[in-house]
Amino acid sequence: MGGVSGERRPRGRPPAGSRPVDDGALLAVALEAFGDDGFEGTSVRDVCRRVAVSHNYVHQRFGSKEDLWFAAVDRAFSELAADLAAALDPDPGDDVERLRAVLVRFIELSAASPALLRVMNAEATRPGPRLDHMYDRFIGPAATVIGTVLRRLERAGRLGTVDPATLHFLVAHGAGAPLSLTGLAAKFGMPARSDPPAVSRYAHDVVELLLGGMVRAPSREEPS
Amino acid sequence: MGGVSGERRPRGRPPAGSRPVDDGALLAVALEAFGDDGFEGTSVRDVCRRVAVSHNYVHQRFGSKEDLWFAAVDRAFSELAADLAAALDPDPGDDVERLRAVLVRFIELSAASPALLRVMNAEATRPGPRLDHMYDRFIGPAATVIGTVLRRLERAGRLGTVDPATLHFLVAHGAGAPLSLTGLAAKFGMPARSDPPAVSRYAHDVVELLLGGMVRAPSREEPS
DNA sequence: CACCGAAAATGACAGCTGTCACTTTATTGG
DNA sequence: CCAATAAAGTGACAGCTGTCATTTTCGGTG
Numbered sequence: 001m002g003g004v005s006g007e008r009r010p011r012g013r014p015p016a017g018s019r020p021v022d023d024g025a026l027l028a029v030a031l032e033a034f035g036d037d038g039f040e041g042t043s044v045r046d047v048c049r050r051v052a053v054s055h056n057y058v059h060q061r062f063g064s065k066e067d068l069w070f071a072a073v074d075r076a077f078s079e080l081a082a083d084l085a086a087a088l089d090p091d092p093g094d095d096v097e098r099l100r101a102v103l104v105r106f107i108e109l110s111a112a113s114p115a116l117l118r119v120m121n122a123e124a125t126r127p128g129p130r131l132d133h134m135y136d137r138f139i140g141p142a143a144t145v146i147g148t149v150l151r152r153l154e155r156a157g158r159l160g161t162v163d164p165a166t167l168h169f170l171v172a173h174g175a176g177a178p179l180s181l182t183g184l185a186a187k188f189g190m191p192a193r194s195d196p197p198a199v200s201r202y203a204h205d206v207v208e209l210l211l212g213g214m215v216r217a218p219s220r221e222e223p224s
Numbered sequence: 225m226g227g228v229s230g231e232r233r234p235r236g237r238p239p240a241g242s243r244p245v246d247d248g249a250l251l252a253v254a255l256e257a258f259g260d261d262g263f264e265g266t267s268v269r270d271v272c273r274r275v276a277v278s279h280n281y282v283h284q285r286f287g288s289k290e291d292l293w294f295a296a297v298d299r300a301f302s303e304l305a306a307d308l309a310a311a312l313d314p315d316p317g318d319d320v321e322r323l324r325a326v327l328v329r330f331i332e333l334s335a336a337s338p339a340l341l342r343v344m345n346a347e348a349t350r351p352g353p354r355l356d357h358m359y360d361r362f363i364g365p366a367a368t369v370i371g372t373v374l375r376r377l378e379r380a381g382r383l384g385t386v387d388p389a390t391l392h393f394l395v396a397h398g399a400g401a402p403l404s405l406t407g408l409a410a411k412f413g414m415p416a417r418s419d420p421p422a423v424s425r426y427a428h429d430v431v432e433l434l435l436g437g438m439v440r441a442p443s444r445e446e447p448s
Numbered sequence: 449c450a451c452c453g454a455a456a457a458t459g460a461c462a463g464c465t466g467t468c469a470c471t472t473t474a475t476t477g478g
Numbered sequence: 479c480c481a482a483t484a485a486a487g488t489g490a491c492a493g494c495t496g497t498c499a500t501t502t503t504c505g506g507t508g
Contacts, residue, residue, distance in 0.1 A: 013474040013485040021486080036349055041265030043465065054487045059467065061485095096439060121345045124405035125260055135411045143412070162438050165402070165412035166430060173405070174398015178389070181348035181397070187359045188367070188389035206390060213437020214386050215320060237455040237504040245456080267495065278457045283497065285455095 008052060024075075026051045026058070028115075031072040035118030039069060039130065069130060076116045077138045083109055095153055100207055102146065103171055107203035110176040111193050117172065117180035143168055167210075175206040232276060248299075250275045250282070252339075255296040259342030263293060263354065293354060300340045301362045307333055319377055324431055326370065327395055331427035334400040335417050341396065341404035367392055391434075399430040 014020060029050050033042045044065045045055045062068045087105045088098070110117055120139075123131045147164040154161060178185040179193055191198035233245075253274050257266045268289045269279045286292045311329045312322070334341055344363075347355045371388040378385060402414040403423065415422035 009486065011472050011487050013472085013483095038262040038265045038346070041262045045465065056467075056488095057486075065466065118349055120408075121405070122262070124401075124408035125342055127407045127410065131407050131411070135408065139408075140411070159438055160433075160436070162433065163429075165409075165414055166426075166433070167438075168412070169401040169405075169409075169414075170394060170398040170430070170433075173401035174394040177348075177393040177397035181345070181393075183351045183355050184344075184348035184359065184363075185389075185393075186351065187355070187364070188392070190389055190393075202390075205387075206394070209384075209386065209390070209394075209437075210434075211437055211439045212384070213433075213435055214383055214391075215435045233456070235457045235502050237502085269495065280458090280497070281456075289496065 009054070021053055021057065021061075022051070023061070026053065027068075027072040027075050030058075030068055031076050031115045031119065034069055034072065035115040035122065038122040039066075044068060066130075070133060073116070073119060073130075073134060074137075076113065076119075077134070080109055080113070080116060081138065081142075095149060095156070096158055096211075099146070099149055099153065100211065102149075103175075103207045103210070104200075104203045106171065107175055107179065107206065108196075108199060110172075111179040111196075111199040111203075114180035114182065114193065117176050121173070121180070139168075170210060175203075175210070178202070233278070245277055245281065245285075246275070247285070250277065251292075251296045251299050254282075254292055255300050255339045255343065258293055258296065259339040259346065262346040263290075268292060290354075294357060297340070297343060297354075297358065298361075300337065300343075301358070304333055304337070304340060305362065305366075319373060319380070320382055320435075323370070323373055323377070324435065327399075327431045327434070328424075328427045330395065331399055331403065331430065332420075332423060334396075335403040335420075335423040335427075338400075338404035338406065338417065341400050345397070345404070363392075394434060399427075399434070402426070 026047070030042075030044075030047050033047050033050075036042075042065075044058050047068075048055050048057055058065070058068045062071055084102070084105060088102055120134065123134065143164055146167070150159060150162055150164055150167070153159040178188070178190040179199065182193060186192075191202045193199065250271070254266075254268075254271045257271050257274075260266075266289075268282050271292075272279050272281055282289070282292045286295055308326070308329060312326055344358065347358065367388055370391070374383060374386055374388055374391070377383040402409040402412070403417055406417055410416075415426045417423065
């Protein structure tokens with residue numbers, strides 16, 4: 001598992017035609033590791049081993065363990081942001097529909113790459129430069145954007161007062177949890193990350209629940 | 225910070241009157257560490273240092289690093305369960321009210337000891353004996369209990385169909401997140417863990433949101 | 449008072465980690 | 479064709495980790 005290329009590389013500079021080191025794969029493996037074991041718990045030597053690269057390739061290429069972390073997180077977040085934006089630009093409909101679509105798409109994307117959520121969980125417990133980076137460059141801006149949508153909806157009377165921060169935690173760390181905490185999710189029998197239709201159904205259901213709430217008025221009509 | 229007793233202990237068996245090693249404090253520090261850095265990332269030597277105990281006290285007392293983990297988690301979960309039960313036994317009111325009270329209390333207790341939620345986040349990503357332990361002994365049974373309440377409410381027509389697992393993730397990992405992911409929560413300006421009234425207000429608000437939903441019907445009445 | 453067990457600390461060890469310095473090979477420019 | 483540079487691997491090092499083995503001290507009992 002994880003060995004991206006089986007062979008060990010020869011000692012010198014690789015021949016021209018040969019495949020160079022796949023930094024994309026390296027960053028993906030690194031992100032996975034950081035998500036699984038946290039920053040302290042991750043061994044960059046192990047990451048190197050998994051992509052069949054010399055034990056300090058990342059040090060020469062990225063500078064240090066922390067720089068590798070930044071590179072991996074930046075890449076993943078950029079991809080997520082691009083994907084989200086691309087999926088939502090051509091949607092000029094109702095504002096509530098736009099909100100619903102954003103949330104659903106976010107959950108679907110979380111299923112596609114749960115490592116980022118895991119890294120967030122690992123870093124969000126205490127302050128530090130890594131959390132600063134994530135918040136300042138990605139999470140804060142995103143929260144600002146959907147915050148304005150929320151305020152617009154509130155002014156239009158379509159929404160109760162909803163704290164954007166609370167919504168963020170509920171969606172990213174709550175609704176997204178079954179897709180990032182796969183071990184626990186399996187025990188609960190939740191939809192597998194690898195079953196896109198099931199994930200999509202789940203995403204719509206949670207968002208519906210968040211927007212619509214659980215409780216029904218105490219029965220003017222009997223249950224069918 | 226962390227040094228529970230300042231002095232280093234003398235070499236032999238401690239004199240009769242002297243305070244024995246405070247295993248409770250040790251387990252608390254250990255849980256905090258496991259929550260902050262994950263199992264792999266936690267150093268039992270560091271835990272020992274923080275409670276001013278010899279570098280392998282835990283090995284002699286608990287057997288191994290993993291046994292220390294089990295002891296710490298068991299203790300914390302038992303306390304949580306007892307506290308929850310004690311707070312909710314004398315509440316025979318309406319079923320919806322009981323549900324609301326359970327959820328609110330759970331969030332308040334999470335604020336009091338966020339380490340357990342962090343440990344859950346750290347372990348829930350992949351299967352293994354530690355996750356098994358948590359699920360089999362605590363989370364599964366708890367989910368069963370509130371599952372029956374949910375079904376009863378559904379049959380009474382008071383609730384839409386709500387998957388207990390989804391609710392668990394939304395409450396424990398979503399609503400609880402601002403109190404366990406304190407670093408990120410601070411950036412969002414969420415209520416500090418150490419301000420119980422604010423936490424209580426927050427708890428009621430989120431639960432209200434979960435039960436009542438966000439969206440209002442498109443304005444038969446204008447907003448006040 | 450001498451002895452045995454209990455409760456703790458200390459020593460030792462192999463293995464792993466992040467980083468630095470170096471070596472090896474291949475490409476490229478003159 | 480040869481020097482310079484680029485792109486990788488190897489070696490070495492101090493520091494830390496989990497665990498096992500040993501040592502020290504104290505309390506209780508004959």
